[in-house]
Amino acid sequence: MAQVKLNNVVKNYGNVKVVHGADLLIDDSEFIVLVGPSGCGKSTILRMIAGLETISGGEIVIGDQVVNRVSPKDRNVAMVFQNYALYPHMTVRENMAFGLKMAKEPRDIIEKKVNQAAATLELGPYLDRKPAALSGGQRQRVAMGRAIVRQPDVFLFDEPLSNLDAQLRTQMRMELKKLHLQFKTTTIYVTHDQIEAMTLADRIVILKDGYIQQVGSPIEVFERPANVFVAQFIGNPPMNIIKGKCTRVNGAMTLVAGDLSLQLPEDKYQDIAEGKSVLIGIRPDGIKVRDVEHRIREEWRKEATVNVAEILGGQSLLELNISNNRFIAEVEGRMKLHPGDKVTVGFELDRVVLFDPETTEAIA
Amino acid sequence: MADTISQIRAAFHRKSYLFFLGPSLIIMGSLTLYPMVYGIKLSLTRYNLVRPWIPKTFVGLKNFTDFFSDEYLVKSLWVTFKFAMGTVALQVFIGLLVALVLHQILKKTSLLRFMVLLPMLIVPVVTGIIWRLILNDTYGVLNWIIQWLGIAPQLWLGPDLALITVIIVETWAWLPFSILLFSLGLSSIPEQYYEAAAIDGAGPWRTFFTITLPNLRWTLFIVLVFKFSDALKAFDTIYTLTGGGPGIATRALALYVQNRGFTDFEIGYAMALSILVLTISFIIIGPFISRLDKQYE
Ligand SMILES: Nc1ncnc2c1ncn2[C@@H]1O[C@H](COP(=O)(O)OP(=O)(O)OP(=O)(O)O)[C@@H](O)[C@H]1O
Numbered sequence: 001m002a003q004v005k006l007n008n009v010v011k012n013y014g015n016v017k018v019v020h021g022a023d024l025l026i027d028d029s030e031f032i033v034l035v036g037p038s039g040c041g042k043s044t045i046l047r048m049i050a051g052l053e054t055i056s057g058g059e060i061v062i063g064d065q066v067v068n069r070v071s072p073k074d075r076n077v078a079m080v081f082q083n084y085a086l087y088p089h090m091t092v093r094e095n096m097a098f099g100l101k102m103a104k105e106p107r108d109i110i111e112k113k114v115n116q117a118a119a120t121l122e123l124g125p126y127l128d129r130k131p132a133a134l135s136g137g138q139r140q141r142v143a144m145g146r147a148i149v150r151q152p153d154v155f156l157f158d159e160p161l162s163n164l165d166a167q168l169r170t171q172m173r174m175e176l177k178k179l180h181l182q183f184k185t186t187t188i189y190v191t192h193d194q195i196e197a198m199t200l201a202d203r204i205v206i207l208k209d210g211y212i213q214q215v216g217s218p219i220e221v222f223e224r225p226a227n228v229f230v231a232q233f234i235g236n237p238p239m240n241i242i243k244g245k246c247t248r249v250n251g252a253m254t255l256v257a258g259d260l261s262l263q264l265p266e267d268k269y270q271d272i273a274e275g276k277s278v279l280i281g282i283r284p285d286g287i288k289v290r291d292v293e294h295r296i297r298e299e300w301r302k303e304a305t306v307n308v309a310e311i312l313g314g315q316s317l318l319e320l321n322i323s324n325n326r327f328i329a330e331v332e333g334r335m336k337l338h339p340g341d342k343v344t345v346g347f348e349l350d351r352v353v354l355f356d357p358e359t360t361e362a363i364a
Numbered sequence: 365m366a367d368t369i370s371q372i373r374a375a376f377h378r379k380s381y382l383f384f385l386g387p388s389l390i391i392m393g394s395l396t397l398y399p400m401v402y403g404i405k406l407s408l409t410r411y412n413l414v415r416p417w418i419p420k421t422f423v424g425l426k427n428f429t430d431f432f433s434d435e436y437l438v439k440s441l442w443v444t445f446k447f448a449m450g451t452v453a454l455q456v457f458i459g460l461l462v463a464l465v466l467h468q469i470l471k472k473t474s475l476l477r478f479m480v481l482l483p484m485l486i487v488p489v490v491t492g493i494i495w496r497l498i499l500n501d502t503y504g505v506l507n508w509i510i511q512w513l514g515i516a517p518q519l520w521l522g523p524d525l526a527l528i529t530v531i532i533v534e535t536w537a538w539l540p541f542s543i544l545l546f547s548l549g550l551s552s553i554p555e556q557y558y559e560a561a562a563i564d565g566a567g568p569w570r571t572f573f574t575i576t577l578p579n580l581r582w583t584l585f586i587v588l589v590f591k592f593s594d595a596l597k598a599f600d601t602i603y604t605l606t607g608g609g610p611g612i613a614t615r616a617l618a619l620y621v622q623n624r625g626f627t628d629f630e631i632g633y634a635m636a637l638s639i640l641v642l643t644i645s646f647i648i649i650g651p652f653i654s655r656l657d658k659q660y661e
């Protein structure tokens with residue numbers, strides 16, 4: 001087990017810079033998830049940590065060793081690939097034993113470790129099969145087994161669940177979480193599935209175009225996104241972002257957007273320059289439609305017209321017109337609402353996030 | 365209207381396999397099946413083209429039993445055996461080696477790969493003629509080069525070296541084929557196997573034997589099948605280089621068949637020899653083919 005440190009890590013392919021000075025400190029036994037849209041450099045960072053990709057600048061430290069020039073096998077990391085990369089002509093047992101064999105461990109130890117891992121992953125019955133004779137989920141488990149038996153300092157996962165169907169993915173996600181609780185190995189996990197990111201991570205690293213946007217716990221990045229990109233990338237449906245202004249109305253700091261005006265909570269954003277344009281960010285689940293009266297301060301209740309109502313089972317999505325602003329609200333239960341219906345909604349304005357329209361960064 | 369169309373469609377659908385198979389059935393039938401049957405018929409006759417006054421007579425299996433007393437046949441078989449072993453081994457080893465090197469240094473560039481393939485574009489007869497010029501003992505460039513290096517000139521197509529020379533030229537001419545197949549095989553191996561092996565700590569040899577080679581099994585089989593069957597039928601390169609000589613030093617089976625058929629005009633016996641070649645091909649290549657079916661078990 002070990003700490004992993006990225007100091008100003010850069011990756012170029014020829015003239016193209018794909019990672020721009022990434023700084024990251026990953027604690028021992030932490031579960032870190034890298035997320036971001038396709039092509040943002042997640043895999044590249046992971047592969048630089050694994051040693052499969054050279055580091056163009058900066059340094060990567062695993063434990064207390066700078067590994068820039070250390071070959072993959074000497075970094076004591078284990079990697080699980082998206083398509084598993086199981087050796088096709090070897091049995092499950094041989095696949096799992098291969099790394100240990102290369103490390104010249106004695107046979108009886110190898111045997112013991114493989115059997116242990118197989119038991120943990122419930123692979124016992126398949127040990128003598130070839131990967132071709134396994135289901136996707138089983139192959140996934142073998143790939144995990146191959147990583148576990150080596151007792152590495154760091155686990156690296158590159159979209160390990162993306163080849164599985166939705167149900168199996170949920171199940172394997174749980175198992176991954178359990179494995180991490182059991183082994184407590186430092187884990188770096190790449191995905192573009194934000195549910196995986198939210199459920200697995202101790203901390204999430206959000207990347208865009210090779211720049212780290214924000215590093216934080218799932219709740220932090222959800223509730224206090226560092227910029228508009230994070231606000232819209234994390235959370236589904238994404239955060240509502242509307243253009244507005246900060247002004248004082250009767251001495252109280254107030255957000256104004258078209259005909260909508262909302263008084264900011266007393267402990268937030270009080271020192272913004274009056275008249276400043278802002279982007280107002282409100283999570284869809286921060287707009288309440290049911291029991292508004294009990295939950296929401298009076299100043300934060302507004303009249304709304306339903307444009308569209310979508311029932312998703314446990315929740316419903318509403319597209320609302322609130323004083324000529326369009327909002328998406330995510331509400332519990334099956335609301336029998338129809339286009340044109342008038343409802344009272346309440347904004348959880350203590351959760352509002354304001355962004356600078358020029359920089360799109362969150363305003364402190 | 366819509367009905368008619370769907371009827372036509374259904375009718376077409378039921379018989380559509382005939383539509384697709386038809387052309388190849390006709391071609392196979394006229395170019396393969398008919399000549400084969402006719403050949404088998406001929407092989408059971410005595411039929412000499414230079415003595416047309418002797419009628420074509422049915423002799424049963426006599427042509428085949430004559431094999432056992434034909435010492436030239438044994439010699440040809442022996443030449444063919446050495447030729448096949450030599451060319452197949454060289455093409456597999458050198459082909460794989462070159463493909464590996466190309467794969468390492470090129471990855472995606474294809475120009476060099478294309479250049480390596482050039483010899484294959486040369487018609488074999490031309491290959492033979494070019495090499496005859498290169499190998500000529502008095503004015504050939506090869507002897508000139510080795511003399512320049514201080515080595516005595518050699519009789520490349522003389523009795524001692526002819527077979528080896530022929531093997532090398534044949535290998536040169538067809539090496540691109542195996543390089544091409546091995547290159548394709550190599551580029552079809554997912555990079556992640558190599559990455560997994562690198563993380564697992566496998567060195568280059570280990571990686572070659574646990575990843576590259578097993579994943580090339582299929583390619584290897586194909587190369588072996590093609591090269592063995594080519595070697596058994598080898599004709600053009602040898603014919604243009606040595607004509608089977610000197611003496612009969614390089615007279616492989618196909619040349620022997622040609623000699624008996626078109627020098628001695630014993631069509632019946634030549635036909636029987638051809639069938640022998642075919643049978644040997646089946647015996648050697650059959651097992652490979654049946655392995656191909658089973659490859660991913
Ligand atoms: N060998 C390469 N040569 C040039 N550019 C490359 C190479 N490999 C990756 N890139 C570029 O680097 C960028 C980051 O790639 P990377 O594979 O890390 O993306 P990713 O975040 O993992 O995306 P995905 O979610 O699609 O897997 C991409 O823009 C990609 O085009």
Ligand SMILES: [Mg+2]
Pocket residue numbers: 042043044158
């Ligand atoms: Mg990727």
